Amino acid sequence: METLLLLAHTEADGSLAMAALEALGAATALKPVPGGSTLIVGLIGDSVQPAANQIAACGASRFLGVAGKDFASPRYATDAAAAQALVKAAAATVVLAPGTSRFARCLAGVAQRVGGRADTHVTAMSAPDGQLSVSRWYYRQRMESVLRREQRPWFILIDAGSQSMWQGAVGTAAVEIVSVALADSAKRTTVTGFRAPSADAQTIRPEAELLFVAGAGWTKKQADGQVRSAEAEKLILEFLKRSRASLGSSKSLVDQCGEGQAVLSFLSHLNQIGQTGSTPRHPKGLSTCCHGEEPHTVGWRFINERRAISLDPNCGWARGKAEVLYVADAFKVLAKVNELLSAASNSHYDPYVVPALAGQREKTG
Numbered sequence: 001m002e003t004l005l006l007l008a009h010t011e012a013d014g015s016l017a018m019a020a021l022e023a024l025g026a027a028t029a030l031k032p033v034p035g036g037s038t039l040i041v042g043l044i045g046d047s048v049q050p051a052a053n054q055i056a057a058c059g060a061s062r063f064l065g066v067a068g069k070d071f072a073s074p075r076y077a078t079d080a081a082a083a084q085a086l087v088k089a090a091a092a093t094v095v096l097a098p099g100t101s102r103f104a105r106c107l108a109g110v111a112q113r114v115g116g117r118a119d120t121h122v123t124a125m126s127a128p129d130g131q132l133s134v135s136r137w138y139y140r141q142r143m144e145s146v147l148r149r150e151q152r153p154w155f156i157l158i159d160a161g162s163q164s165m166w167q168g169a170v171g172t173a174a175v176e177i178v179s180v181a182l183a184d185s186a187k188r189t190t191v192t193g194f195r196a197p198s199a200d201a202q203t204i205r206p207e208a209e210l211l212f213v214a215g216a217g218w219t220k221k222q223a224d225g226q227v228r229s230a231e232a233e234k235l236i237l238e239f240l241k242r243s244r245a246s247l248g249s250s251k252s253l254v255d256q257c258g259e260g261q262a263v264l265s266f267l268s269h270l271n272q273i274g275q276t277g278s279t280p281r282h283p284k285g286l287s288t289c290c291h292g293e294e295p296h297t298v299g300w301r302f303i304n305e306r307r308a309i310s311l312d313p314n315c316g317w318a319r320g321k322a323e324v325l326y327v328a329d330a331f332k333v334l335a336k337v338n339e340l341l342s343a344a345s346n347s348h349y350d351p352y353v354v355p356a357l358a359g360q361r362e363k364t365g
């Protein structure tokens, strides 16, 4: 029998973010529950009651909280002290937590303090024979391992985007507040504010429905013999603004940016998808002006539905890397799509329901 502690921190408005609800979703979906386990929720934040109410119906047997101004902002010393107190109060054998930067920073240290072990980047949990197992990927998402541990408490940090969020009615939870005595030395670090790019400058949007990938073709000579980077920039930015898609890139394109060529100014290596880039999670992906080579498409592993626009009918996307390849000029397609998006700007946009593309579809193997 395990005692599962779902550990979460609240957001600035007191609520729980998507990643925390996903971790809770993973905990409640665990079937069969290892040896009749119990679920306890542990919350950290300025005020934890709104978050507890948000998940009051999750079936937890207890709601514990460490609350107060000292626990409002991410800080190693106070987060670690709070997590340690909650693990102790719950007598947890398994600690499930969202793999946020806040928890990734401190939970391995907490595991060390309480004589446990920690696994990060977990993407699945199961208990087929009543014993808890977790899955995670290795070697740039090429190999998946399923592992078990004897050591307790076992800290499991779950990757955001890998689970279904817990959903349920808001209620009223009775929170048991756990007090944590903090030395002054634990409060030396202070958060003085947040700096974030403006919404339009922020092109990486992990929660977007669509990943839009730009390839090097956007900056290559086109049929008219001209390089049309400025036009490409305008088309892509307008599409991102209207669709709220997340922007990815091929390596060739971001490398050109680093080499100082006149290319797309809003791209950096952070946008790179692939073997030496990132492996984001989005329900849908649309690749444009990209050849779809293996080192790039390996980064699409967690994109559920893939489509591509390329002039080359023999590109990698046509060889089983995408469900649909549009053999077309991406400049023309995106101009038309932007026009349609502009016309439909007040209605909900499904990135694949664009009539202009319907006649150009080519199903790939």
Ligand SMILES: Cc1cc2nc3c(=O)[nH]c(=O)nc-3n(C[C@H](O)[C@H](O)[C@H](O)COP(=O)(O)OP(=O)(O)OC[C@H]3O[C@@H](n4cnc5c(N)ncnc54)[C@H](O)[C@@H]3O)c2cc1C
Binding pocket: 214, 215, 216, 217, 218, 220, 222, 249, 250, 251, 252, 253, 272, 273, 274, 275, 276, 277, 278, 288, 289, 290, 291, 292, 293, 294, 295, 296, 299, 309, 310, 311, 312, 315, 328, 329, 330, 331
């Ligand atoms: C060790 C190693 C690691 C690597 N890691 C990565 C990685 O992490 N990520 C990554 O992306 N790559 C990676 N690469 C590089 C990868 O192999 C490819 O070279 C790269 O992905 C090619 O980028 P691309 O498809 O954008 O450019 P290109 O190969 O130049 O393809 C451009 C495409 O655009 C099309 N095109 C041009 N104009 C238009 C138009 N108007 N409309 C439609 N289509 C058009 C062309 O037909 C062409 O297919 C790696 C390579 C190595 C060796």
